[in-house]
Amino acid sequence: MSNQTMNIYEKAIKQSKFYIKKNILKYNSLRNYDFGANQRDNVSCLSSFFCHRVLLEYNIINEILKIHSYSKVEKYIQEIFWRVYWKGWLEIRPEVWDNFLLDLNEIKYNKLAYEDAINARTNISCFNDWVLEIKRENYLHNHTRMWFASIWIFTLNLPWQLGAKFFLKYLKDGDAASNTLSWKWVAGLQTKGKHYLANSQNIAKYTNNRYTETKLNQTAVAKNEIFIPSIRKIPEYQNNKLYSNIIILDTDLFIHDRLDLLNKYNNVYIVFLKNDDRNIKLSNNVINFKKELLKDIIYYLPNSKLIDSTNFKNAVSNLEGIDIIYPNIGENLDFISKKCVELKLKTNFLYRELDLFSWQFCEKGFFKFKQKIPNILKHIKTLDL
Numbered sequence: 001m002s003n004q005t006m007n008i009y010e011k012a013i014k015q016s017k018f019y020i021k022k023n024i025l026k027y028n029s030l031r032n033y034d035f036g037a038n039q040r041d042n043v044s045c046l047s048s049f050f051c052h053r054v055l056l057e058y059n060i061i062n063e064i065l066k067i068h069s070y071s072k073v074e075k076y077i078q079e080i081f082w083r084v085y086w087k088g089w090l091e092i093r094p095e096v097w098d099n100f101l102l103d104l105n106e107i108k109y110n111k112l113a114y115e116d117a118i119n120a121r122t123n124i125s126c127f128n129d130w131v132l133e134i135k136r137e138n139y140l141h142n143h144t145r146m147w148f149a150s151i152w153i154f155t156l157n158l159p160w161q162l163g164a165k166f167f168l169k170y171l172k173d174g175d176a177a178s179n180t181l182s183w184k185w186v187a188g189l190q191t192k193g194k195h196y197l198a199n200s201q202n203i204a205k206y207t208n209n210r211y212t213e214t215k216l217n218q219t220a221v222a223k224n225e226i227f228i229p230s231i232r233k234i235p236e237y238q239n240n241k242l243y244s245n246i247i248i249l250d251t252d253l254f255i256h257d258r259l260d261l262l263n264k265y266n267n268v269y270i271v272f273l274k275n276d277d278r279n280i281k282l283s284n285n286v287i288n289f290k291k292e293l294l295k296d297i298i299y300y301l302p303n304s305k306l307i308d309s310t311n312f313k314n315a316v317s318n319l320e321g322i323d324i325i326y327p328n329i330g331e332n333l334d335f336i337s338k339k340c341v342e343l344k345l346k347t348n349f350l351y352r353e354l355d356l357f358s359w360q361f362c363e364k365g366f367f368k369f370k371q372k373i374p375n376i377l378k379h380i381k382t383l384d385l
């Protein structure tokens with residue numbers, strides 16, 4: 001099948017298979033290099049698929065371990081588990097997301113410096129290039145995201161919240177958990193007092209000397225905040241159909257292990273969240289990418305309908321209740337929860353067993369979580385993915 005006739009899911013599978021077969025073994029030694037937008041085979045570039053769950057992270061881990069021994073791909077699998085960990089950490093502390101959105105309306109900042117930063121007009125050439133790159137490619141390498149965030153916070157003295165918002169606007173993989181918590185981590189708010197200070201030699205080395213002698217603030221101290229989020233209990237696992245209609249949002253589009261269940265519904269509403277219904281407005285490229293992903297689902301489910309968030313009320317107004325594939329903390333959950341309360345519509349969230357199993361280990365730091373990775377891997381193997 002040619003690339004042109006494939007749908008997005010098929011393309012994502014093809015890309016992941018190619019990466020696992022050809023390039024994954026380079027990851028341990030080369031993953032930290034950003035060789036530039038035209039040379040990305042040292043990393044997988046799969047995050048926009050993971051983030052919308054076009055690819056299910058547990059499923060891909062399974063596929064990797066069918067071909068390679070754990071020790072050879074440990075780093076890559078660990079990185080995928082960072083995503084799982086951040087998600088679980090935020091699920092336990094949803095106030096961190098709420099607070100981030102509240103901060104965006106309240107923070108004071110230097111407007112001129114901010115405009116210069118987001119328009120690539122600073123006197124830091126690598127930073128300006130990355131601003132243009134994220135707008136053009138809707139992707140940045142992980143190491144570059146760390147340098148970018150560090151320069152934003154500690155050299156340009158801008159609030160981390162605005163940087164996180166800027167990333168969400170332009171990244172195709174923009175994700176409430178990975179993004180918010182990574183920015184907080186760089187600022188020194190996630191691991192309290194431990195911040196990430198980008199330095200010129202490190203940038204030169206890992207960009208293959210594309211950027212040398214970058215002048216950065218090397219003495220900044222970690223940010224602090226007086227905010228201790230409360231901890232909530234992870235819900236019990238349940239995946240039972242309760243109502244005759246169901247909603248899918250763009251944060252969990254992996255339907256392939258749920259086709260039997262989804263086919264039992266009268267209607268599968270695939271809800272596209274328009275910018276009007278988002279706190280953080282997305283760029284056209286990201287909006288269009290999401291639309292394409294959602295259209296893909298219709299191909300697999302004859303009982304599905306794509307509706308945008310402004311038509312949501314009309315589509316569901318006569319219903320007593322609705323099942324919802326749990327969309328995780330973030331804009332989708334905020335929208336759907338608010339709307340269902342307004343419409344007095346009862347909701348029944350369907351979770352993934354592997355998410356809930358993994359999230360029980362996310363209360364503390366990543367080091368503690370990492371010790372549980374073998375348990376999660378065992379659990380992945382017991383499920384038919």
Ligand SMILES: Cc1cc2nc3c(=O)[nH]c(=O)nc-3n(C[C@H](O)[C@H](O)[C@H](O)COP(=O)(O)OP(=O)(O)OC[C@H]3O[C@@H](n4cnc5c(N)ncnc54)[C@H](O)[C@@H]3O)c2cc1C
Nearest residue numbers: 043044045046047079080083142145173174175178179182
């Ligand atoms: C400030 C900052 C903001 C970030 N914002 C996002 C975001 O909005 N969405 C997002 O998906 N990731 C985010 N990340 C994490 C990471 O940078 C991206 O997941 C990664 O760069 C995606 O590229 P890749 O698929 O080529 O990754 P690879 O290096 O090939 O890694 C494989 C997979 O592992 C996961 N992964 C890798 N590194 C991380 C990490 N540090 N944290 C969590 N998961 C990771 C991703 O799912 C990725 O696709 C952010 C990191 C930083 C420092």
